[in-house]
Amino acid sequence: MKVMSFARFLQPRNIxxxxxxxxxxxxxxxxxxxxxxxxxxxxxxxxQIAGLKVYPSVKDLPAxxxxxxxxxxxxxxxxxVAELAELGAGGAICYATGFSESGEEGQALEKELLKVSGxxxxxxxxxxxxxxxVDQAIIWPDQHGGEKVESGVAIITxxxxxxxxxxxxxxxxxxxxMVSLGNKVKFDLHDAIREFAKQxxxxxIGLYIEGISDPSAFESAVRFARELGKPVVAxxxxxxxxxxxxxxxxxxxxxxxxxLISTLFTRxxxxxxxxxxxxxxxxxxxxxxxxxxxxxxxxxxxxxGDGALVADAVEAGRLELSVLSDNHQNSxxxxxxxLVSVSNPLDYQLFDWLDTTRLASTFTAFIEQEFDIxxxxxxxxxxxxxxxxxxxxxxxxxxNAVAQTKAKVAVLATMPECMPESxxxxxxxxxxxxxxxxxxxxxxxxxxxxxxxAWQSPLPVEILSSKIxxxxxxxxxxxxxxxxQRLAEFGVVVPKSEIVTxxxxxxxxxxxxxxxxxxxxxxxxxxTDVGAVKLxxxxxxxxxxxVKAMAHLAERFLIEEMIDEVVAEIIVGVVRDEQFxxxxxxGAGGILVELMRxxxxxxxxxxxxxxxxxxxxxxxxxxxxxxxxREIADLDAAVDAILAIAHFAEENRDKxxxxxxxxLMLRASGKGAVAADALLSIRx
Numbered sequence: 001m002k003v004m005s006f007a008r009f010l011q012p013r014n015i016x017x018x019x020x021x022x023x024x025x026x027x028x029x030x031x032x033x034x035x036x037x038x039x040x041x042x043x044x045x046x047x048q049i050a051g052l053k054v055y056p057s058v059k060d061l062p063a064x065x066x067x068x069x070x071x072x073x074x075x076x077x078x079x080x081v082a083e084l085a086e087l088g089a090g091g092a093i094c095y096a097t098g099f100s101e102s103g104e105e106g107q108a109l110e111k112e113l114l115k116v117s118g119x120x121x122x123x124x125x126x127x128x129x130x131x132x133x134v135d136q137a138i139i140w141p142d143q144h145g146g147e148k149v150e151s152g153v154a155i156i157t158x159x160x161x162x163x164x165x166x167x168x169x170x171x172x173x174x175x176x177x178m179v180s181l182g183n184k185v186k187f188d189l190h191d192a193i194r195e196f197a198k199q200x201x202x203x204x205i206g207l208y209i210e211g212i213s214d215p216s217a218f219e220s221a222v223r224f225a226r227e228l229g230k231p232v233v234a235x236x237x238x239x240x241x242x243x244x245x246x247x248x249x250x251x252x253x254x255x256x257x258x259x260l261i262s263t264l265f266t267r268x269x270x271x272x273x274x275x276x277x278x279x280x281x282x283x284x285x286x287x288x289x290x291x292x293x294x295x296x297x298x299x300x301x302x303x304x305g306d307g308a309l310v311a312d313a314v315e316a317g318r319l320e321l322s323v324l325s326d327n328h329q330n331s332x333x334x335x336x337x338x339l340v341s342v343s344n345p346l347d348y349q350l351f352d353w354l355d356t357t358r359l360a361s362t363f364t365a366f367i368e369q370e371f372d373i374x375x376x377x378x379x380x381x382x383x384x385x386x387x388x389x390x391x392x393x394x395x396x397x398x399x400n401a402v403a404q405t406k407a408k409v410a411v412l413a414t415m416p417e418c419m420p421e422s423x424x425x426x427x428x429x430x431x432x433x434x435x436x437x438x439x440x441x442x443x444x445x446x447x448x449x450x451x452x453x454a455w456q457s458p459l460p461v462e463i464l465s466s467k468i469x470x471x472x473x474x475x476x477x478x479x480x481x482x483x484x485q486r487l488a489e490f491g492v493v494v495p496k497s498e499i500v501t502x503x504x505x506x507x508x509x510x511x512x513x514x515x516x517x518x519x520x521x522x523x524x525x526x527x528t529d530v531g532a533v534k535l536x537x538x539x540x541x542x543x544x545x546x547v548k549a550m551a552h553l554a555e556r557f558l559i560e561e562m563i564d565e566v567v568a569e570i571i572v573g574v575v576r577d578e579q580f581x582x583x584x585x586x587g588a589g590g591i592l593v594e595l596m597r598x599x600x601x602x603x604x605x606x607x608x609x610x611x612x613x614x615x616x617x618x619x620x621x622x623x624x625x626x627x628x629x630r631e632i633a634d635l636d637a638a639v640d641a642i643l644a645i646a647h648f649a650e651e652n653r654d655k656x657x658x659x660x661x662x663x664l665m666l667r668a669s670g671k672g673a674v675a676a677d678a679l680l681s682i683r684x
Contacts, residue, residue, distance in 0.1 A: 008090030127182025172424025269454030281444025307345030
């Protein structure tokens, strides 16, 4: 199949609208918005719709349309899409439901839909459509709250209703494109990211995600957007078990592992938010300022209460209210009243509230140094009952200060209703971000800073493909000795050991090792629970007796040297996910695994810094650093071992189903890390 071009489809000069009620609504929306292109209604019985000539069929259209909206039942959709493809249309939107989200019959129809569409771009099925606010092409069967813009953000959603809701925002966010993907037969998430990143009218891209069908393609698309300077921020639903069930039935999406989604976002510089309000506020920051260079935040307000609220809001996150330098303090002190105490947050009080010139001097002195972005806290009065006359001098002061310094500034209303939409638009026109609500505003700033920090580092190697060439090969569970042997070949340190089959061999083999020793029955899961492991054996007799006592559990036994000077134990695992393929898990090990559930997941391949950062971010990381007089753990050796395990997984990516090293024992600094236990499930 040829590579599809979506250019005609996204900026149509003419639109064919096929169907009844929903199709007529698309026509009304285009007319009401002022769309300047041609509208070609198609209906077999009607002569006129909204004063426009109606064509009885697709074949009667005056030319191949740049875009077509197909709002008929699922069976008729197939024949109409086939006709549009044959005619050479630029693309079609399929409104109908009843495809892959509805069972086997629908899945079969969806495959046929893909087939008959040929090389023609296709959006849906089971979706509302596309809104282009730059050209006012509202290919959308419902009300919407947007307006014409010259530039703005593109928003991609996997829910039509969420898309409608986002158009209704009254927070001043300019939207250039809005699209709901539906079942994503052809126009998938990664396709949309690539297409909107190319548009000069798009400043940033926002995502509402229920699932990512192709993580590798998503990663490639996000990196393409980064190359073009288009930051991406996302909200991912489906974190709870209940939400995952809903997304599966809603758009046939695979919700996937939330932690792996976060990992994918982090390694590719996608900002993550956890609320719709946070998504909108992050997009506003990115639209006006782009990604922030860091987390250093300045805050000023006419009230100490506002400053305290900001300080509390940032305390648990990555943003930081940095301490002012002496020079910075002196610069500010020269502009404020003698009774004002200079700090960050700055409570400049109301002495100069109505004096634009003096207040602009204070604002300029505060914002021109040190910060990655500065906040100016204004809660505007409600416009229906009050006047903002007394706010205008202060607002003009911050506008003047920004014009003079070119600093990155946001005006923050602690409550969203205290940032009127008209005020938000005015601030944005003067290169100031209007943030509506303290919690959402801080969330948006943090996401923009996350992107900026990520963009300062080189991109990691692309993630491994999730496809398994040996998927049909039978699985084999290797025992501990076999697993350790395979790992040792890749540089993982394992205890010195011997394999025996009877007490007599055990007595002889014990003499080749250094006491104390441990004996394990091979091929037995959960050894401790069934008495399949004996520790601290200090003689050949004890080793022989241990093997004899386990004879009913196994035919082969592993005798190993015990590991001393252990500072901490971690678990290292490799697991296969249906979406992401193999990934690495690092966490608190030994008996703490189920108790603490303290782990981090990393996508492969992984870098040394990623592994070290994951280890240091564990709640149990305190054990690595000399906890209660213990020695410091050999983290360098731990990282070496984990990278060796990751390398083994990468080299056997088509075969491994699951690998478990628990525990990886971390000895004192300079003394190494040893894999004390290992199980491996692998395809022949």
